Amino acid sequence: MNEPIEDLYQDLVLEHKRAPRHFGKLAAPTHEARGRNPSCGDDISVQLRIAEGELAEIGFVGQGCAICIASTSMMAEALYGKPLAAADALRNRFRAVLTGDGDPDDAALGKLVSLAGVRRYPNRIKCALLGWHALAHAMQQPIGGTAAPTIEEPEA
Amino acid sequence: MADSAIDFARDFPGLAQDVHGVRLAYLDNAATTHMPNEVLDAVRDFETTSRANIHRGVHTLSQRATDAFDGAREQLKRFVGAGPAHELVFTSGTTEALNLVAHGLSDAGLGRPVLAAGDEIIVTALEHHANFVPWQAAARRSGAVLRVLRPDPEGRLHTEALARLLGPRTRVFAVTAGANASGERPPFEALLKMAADAGAMTVLDAAQAVGHEVPDLSSLACDFMAFSGHKMYGPMGIGALVGRRERLERLAPLRLGGDMVEWVTEQHTTFAELPARLEGGTPNVGGAVGMAAAAKFIERVGRDTIDGHVCALRRYAVDRLSELPGVRVLSADSPRTAIASFLTEDAHPHDLGTLLDHRGIAVRTGNHCAQPLLDCLGIGPTTRASFAIYNTRAEVDRLAAAVAEALRALR
Numbered sequence A: 001m002n003e004p005i006e007d008l009y010q011d012l013v014l015e016h017k018r019a020p021r022h023f024g025k026l027a028a029p030t031h032e033a034r035g036r037n038p039s040c041g042d043d044i045s046v047q048l049r050i051a052e053g054e055l056a057e058i059g060f061v062g063q064g065c066a067i068c069i070a071s072t073s074m075m076a077e078a079l080y081g082k083p084l085a086a087a088d089a090l091r092n093r094f095r096a097v098l099t100g101d102g103d104p105d106d107a108a109l110g111k112l113v114s115l116a117g118v119r120r121y122p123n124r125i126k127c128a129l130l131g132w133h134a135l136a137h138a139m140q141q142p143i144g145g146t147a148a149p150t151i152e153e154p155e156a
Numbered sequence B: 001m002a003d004s005a006i007d008f009a010r011d012f013p014g015l016a017q018d019v020h021g022v023r024l025a026y027l028d029n030a031a032t033t034h035m036p037n038e039v040l041d042a043v044r045d046f047e048t049t050s051r052a053n054i055h056r057g058v059h060t061l062s063q064r065a066t067d068a069f070d071g072a073r074e075q076l077k078r079f080v081g082a083g084p085a086h087e088l089v090f091t092s093g094t095t096e097a098l099n100l101v102a103h104g105l106s107d108a109g110l111g112r113p114v115l116a117a118g119d120e121i122i123v124t125a126l127e128h129h130a131n132f133v134p135w136q137a138a139a140r141r142s143g144a145v146l147r148v149l150r151p152d153p154e155g156r157l158h159t160e161a162l163a164r165l166l167g168p169r170t171r172v173f174a175v176t177a178g179a180n181a182s183g184e185r186p187p188f189e190a191l192l193k194m195a196a197d198a199g200a201m202t203v204l205d206a207a208q209a210v211g212h213e214v215p216d217l218s219s220l221a222c223d224f225m226a227f228s229g230h231k232m233y234g235p236m237g238i239g240a241l242v243g244r245r246e247r248l249e250r251l252a253p254l255r256l257g258g259d260m261v262e263w264v265t266e267q268h269t270t271f272a273e274l275p276a277r278l279e280g281g282t283p284n285v286g287g288a289v290g291m292a293a294a295a296k297f298i299e300r301v302g303r304d305t306i307d308g309h310v311c312a313l314r315r316y317a318v319d320r321l322s323e324l325p326g327v328r329v330l331s332a333d334s335p336r337t338a339i340a341s342f343l344t345e346d347a348h349p350h351d352l353g354t355l356l357d358h359r360g361i362a363v364r365t366g367n368h369c370a371q372p373l374l375d376c377l378g379i380g381p382t383t384r385a386s387f388a389i390y391n392t393r394a395e396v397d398r399l400a401a402a403v404a405e406a407l408r409a410l411r
């Protein structure tokens, strides 16, 4: 195995951890959900403004490890302004790479390829997926709806 | 001079291995310690010469197994200073032992529960979830009120604060002998005494202390004490609840079934005496034998030797880690602790843990099953190094160097 610093913590990942994109709350979110990982304390809330079938805006707040923050940041960047269907597609592709079922060099992943090394660290996969789980739940969860907006410890 | 008290490579086979191409430095002892050969041998010896169910047969092996189990109980009672007024019940670990107490005081089970609506239970905010959540459930079950003894901003507990919480309805006070998340070693002797003087039943979670400091029941105002084998150089899946007999007798059993009954008819059952009454089902006899061998190991090396060694390593770790910019060790001044739990600016414990693992260093990262404490202290997850008899100053040096390297990379 390579040194984790080359494999897991590529410059791009650390750069997103230091300066996460779309970090902060939205002025007028329509949907939101919170994801938590009780074992390591990661805690990410994703807010969305969904308009005309698109993720018109994405924002997130919370705390987590470098993998979690970078993954959520790259997710927000990749999906900002994209159709809802694109979110599901990208999430499935990214998850497949992490669980070893997808091509780690999949061009459709864009910058997220820099997180492909996480697949070699099984105990870190849930870190990389936490923001994505929160996103998926947020898409189902209009603000003011009835469902409980917190999810815990997603399965990889 | 070898700076560990014994030659661990020879005595602890589980440590003699490389991880990611480097010699393992196992610094996760607050979670689980490794076992010396003499414990492994004792378990193997039991399993190969005496394996049979206890109390159930007249045949030779069953008698041997019964003797081994009873012998382990006596050995462990002596180890923690239990006298004729005490009894020791084997459990699967500290968690089950504490559940047995909290459930046993609040469950109607075989009669009226000890705890009633309006009673008060005091737990401290330093507790592992195992000494916290069962009390939340006990309070809910009985209608008792749960009150929390909070630490000062440095994470220390004070008798004055306990005095303010104690009242005429206080029935239970539960405290840890060592906070696994912060490393704080509270003045539990004084706290237990104050609670007992106020008429409360007292519960000590000795999971973290039993591997080096070994609380002595004969000098403590303690009704129930819980500990685990796997944190004292013994096997996993075995532990004990030891306490005053008259208190143990009032607990409703957690498990009903074989071995814990006296006489059973279609509609009615009478129950066995202690300890069997609280040990329903086939116990982990091999585990009990191994746990007793672990107590013997601690006695042979010497409690004071072990305590001195791990506390000195912890102090050294505090010094080395505190030198690093952006690192803060929790409860840095706490006496008698083997745990160095620290916060790192700009680096998350999980990332640090992964990088340390690649240097062969095993540490714990996260919230350490102690969310109320981290909330109280206003901090997030930590990285925790914890020491045992086989650790060395050279390993602390490796830890400090690897933390420094990781922080440079992650900043």
Ligand SMILES: Cc1ncc(COP(=O)(O)O)c(C=O)c1O
Binding pocket: B030, B031, B092, B093, B094, B095, B096, B128, B130, B131, B176, B178, B179, B180, B205, B207, B208, B228, B239
């Ligand atoms: C202070 C404390 N209490 C209780 C426990 C639970 O012990 P076990 O998992 O052996 O039941 C632990 C273990 O992490 C602990 O550190």
